Each structure stands twice: as C-alpha cells, then as structure tokens.
Amino acid sequence: xxxxxxxxxxxxxxxxxxxxxxxxxxxxxxxxxxxxxxxxxxxxxxxxxxxxxxxxxxxxxxxxxxxxxxxxxxxxxxxxxxxxxxxxxxxxxxxxxxxxxxxxxxxxxxxxxxxxxxxxxxxxxxxxxxxxxxxxxxxxxxxxxxxxxxxxxxxxxxxxxxxxxxxxxxxxxxxxxxxxxxxxxxxxxxxxxxxxxxxxxxxxxxxxxxxxxxxxxxxxxxxxxxxxxxxxxxxxxxxxxxxxxxxxxxxxxxxxxxxxxxxxxxxxxxxxxxxxxxxxxxxxx
Numbered sequence: 001x002x003x004x005x006x007x008x009x010x011x012x013x014x015x016x017x018x019x020x021x022x023x024x025x026x027x028x029x030x031x032x033x034x035x036x037x038x039x040x041x042x043x044x045x046x047x048x049x050x051x052x053x054x055x056x057x058x059x060x061x062x063x064x065x066x067x068x069x070x071x072x073x074x075x076x077x078x079x080x081x082x083x084x085x086x087x088x089x090x091x092x093x094x095x096x097x098x099x100x101x102x103x104x105x106x107x108x109x110x111x112x113x114x115x116x117x118x119x120x121x122x123x124x125x126x127x128x129x130x131x132x133x134x135x136x137x138x139x140x141x142x143x144x145x146x147x148x149x150x151x152x153x154x155x156x157x158x159x160x161x162x163x164x165x166x167x168x169x170x171x172x173x174x175x176x177x178x179x180x181x182x183x184x185x186x187x188x189x190x191x192x193x194x195x196x197x198x199x200x201x202x203x204x205x206x207x208x209x210x211x212x213x214x215x216x217x218x219x220x221x222x223x224x225x226x227x228x229x230x231x232x233x234x235x236x237x238x239x240x241x242x243x244x245x246x247x248x249x250x251x252x253x254x255x256x257x258x259x260x261x262x263x264x265x266x267x268x269x270x271x272x273x274x275x276x277x278x279x280x281x282x283x284x285x
Contacts, residue, residue, distance in 0.1 A: 004076075004078050005107065005108045005109065006074065006075045006078050006080035006081060006108070007075075007080045007081075007108070007110075007111050008071075008075055008080070008081055008099070008100070008103045008108055008109070008110045008111070009032060009080065009081070009082040009083065009111050009112075009113055010083050010090050010091070010096070010100065010110065010113060011025050011028055011082045011083065011084050011090070011113040011115070012089040012090070012115030013025070013046060013084050013085065013086075013087060013115065013116065014046065014087065014115075014116055014193065015087040015088045015116045015117075015118050015121065015192055015193055016087070016191065016192055016193035016197075017193040017194070018045070018046055018049045018050075020116050020193055021046075021115055021116070022113065022115050024113055025113045025115055026052070028082055028113055029047065029050075029052050030050075030052045031080075032054060032079075032080045032082045033054075033074070033079040033080055033081065034054070034055055034056070034071075034074065034079060034081050034082075035047075035055070035056045035057070035081070035082045035084060036057055036058075036067070036071055036081055036083045036084070036099075037057070037059060037084050037085075038058075038059065038060050038084070038090075038095060039058070039060065040056045040057070040058050042086050043084060054082075057070075057071075059071070059083065059096075059099070060095055061095050064095050064098050065098065067099075068098045068099045072099070072102055072103060072106060072108070075103060075106075075108050076106065082113075083096050083099065083100075087116070087118070088116050088117050088118050089114070089116070089117045092117060092119070092135075093163060116193070118163070118189075118192055118221075118223050119135050119161050119163075119223055121192050121193070121223075122161070122187070122189035122223035122225060123159065123161060125189070125199050126189065126199065126201050126225050127187065127201045128159050128186070128187050128201065128226075129158075129159050129227065129228065132159065132228065133158045133159040133160070133225075133228075134153070134158050134159070134160055134161065135162065136149065136160065136161070136162040137162060137163060138163050138164070138165070139162050139172065141168070143171060143174070143175050146172060146175045147175050147178060147179050150175060150179040150180065150226070151179055151264070153228070154179065154180070154268060154269075155229050155270050156229055157228045157229050158228045159225055159227060159228050160225070160228065161223065161225050162223075162224055163221070163223060163224075164222040164223075166218055166219050166220055166221070166222070169188075169211060169217075169218055169222055169224075170211060170218055172224070173208045173212070174208070176204055176208065176224075176226065177204055177205065177208045179264070179265065179268075180204045180268055181204065181266070181267065181268035182203060182204055183203050183204070184204045184226070184227060184268060185201070185203060185204075185226075185227040186201070186203075186204050186207055186224070186226045186227060187199065187200065187201040187202075187224075188200050188211070188217070188223075188224055189222070189223040189224075189225070190217065190219075190221065190222050190223075191221060192221075194220075196216070196219075198216075198217070200217075204226075239267075239269060239273065239274070242267075243263070243267040243269055243274075244277070246263055246266050246267055247259060247260075247263045247267075247278060247281070248281065250262050250263055251281065251282075256275075256279070259278060260274045260275045263278075
C-alpha cells in the first residue's frame, strides 16, 4: 500500500438524533480534505450542528460512476476523504460500494468509523432473536413479489429485516398477514431516535391491527422485523397433527391447489410440504 495515498473513511452518521455520532467520527469529518455526501444539503445540518466546516461534494446514485473516478484521483494524490450517507452507515442500502470496491483494488486504505445503523438499532430493541438475521433492504413494490419473499423466509431460522416506506407499510402488513400465521411474532420500528420513535413487538395479527387502526403508524420511516422459523416448535418429519387436520378439512371443501394456498396462510408451513402431503392424501383415498 502506497504511503502517498490518502485514506477513505466510511463514517456512520446519525439516523435521527444529531448527537448520535462518535467522537472519532467528528474528528475525522473535521480533519479530512473533503466529505463525499449523499445529499450535501441534508449533511450540512449535521456539520453545522457540530461546527464542522470541511468542504463537501455530492456523491449519490445518479453520479456515482463519475464521482468515483474524481474521488479516486484525490485519494491517490494524497488527500483523505470521508464518505457519509444521509443517515446511518454508508453502503447499507446507500451509495458507496463502487467507490470502496475500486479504492480497495487500487491499494487505498479504507477505514470504517462505526456508528448508527437503523437495522441494528431496531433489532437490538425489538425483543426478536438477534443471533441470526437477514437484511433485504426495501422489498419489491408489488404484493405478489413481497409475498414470495415472505414465503421464501418462512422456513429460515434467522430474523428477516427490511425497510419500508410510509406509503407502502399498510399494504406490506396485509402481505405479512396473508403469508404468516396470525400468532407469528414480528416487530415494527418507526422514526428511530426521532421525536416520535415507536417500537412495537407482538403477533402479526396484533401489529397489523395497530398499523391499520392508527394513522400515525403509517407515517415516517420503518424497519420491519419478522421472527424466523423455530425448529423447536415444528416437527422436522412433516406436518404437526393440527396442521394436518387443517389441510384435510380444507381439502374436503375445495381443490388441492386452493386448499394448499389457504393452508399456507393458516399454518405457516411451507407450500412444498403442504402440497406433497395433499397429494399423498389424495392418492391414499
């Protein structure tokens, strides 16, 4: 690694409360030659709050390719740069990957300055299992695509975490209720570290009811967490007695395809397992 290169700092910034930044983060922002910010107007509020006057340049998804070359030139010329996003840790659902990848390939030192991250903040206070989790960013825009994601995660043991916007949270909750059992556990964290911070953990049915009945629960920025599959609560060799009875009852009233679809919603079991069991039941008749 060349000693003439500058350092690229990846600096986590507050997700709401402007005091949620480390002393080291403030030192770096005040000492580098340039700050690459996702939105310079937004970041100016943070810098002014902490009396930091370091020059900024915009670095976002629309100019990422062009600005990456510009920033690399400065780094190789010996200038150190801090990369920040609008809120939280850069690159986590934010621009920056291209710059970090190319800086690493060029032998430039990339140094993380850890701090706020919405998904970690929400997970730590949710009461949902923290030992294993998957982050999906923002889910697809359509109901069918979202439900496909949920169906895929039904049998995974880790907690599912994703972001959701205010104008889609209600429809998203409808999709969660359509796929998961009403008693399955989940959590919603909105407006983290801000004035109206709210963290609600409960059953899918209870959280759905709250979101639908309270207009305030449809405002702001959301982190949604859904509990993973718990092997201790499910038999590994097939359906539980209760789930099997649900499937049999439905098959007595409708087609196999419809019975399986409804059984997925009612039991939370995998579509593949239910369909295989339904075919076996049909062949046994």
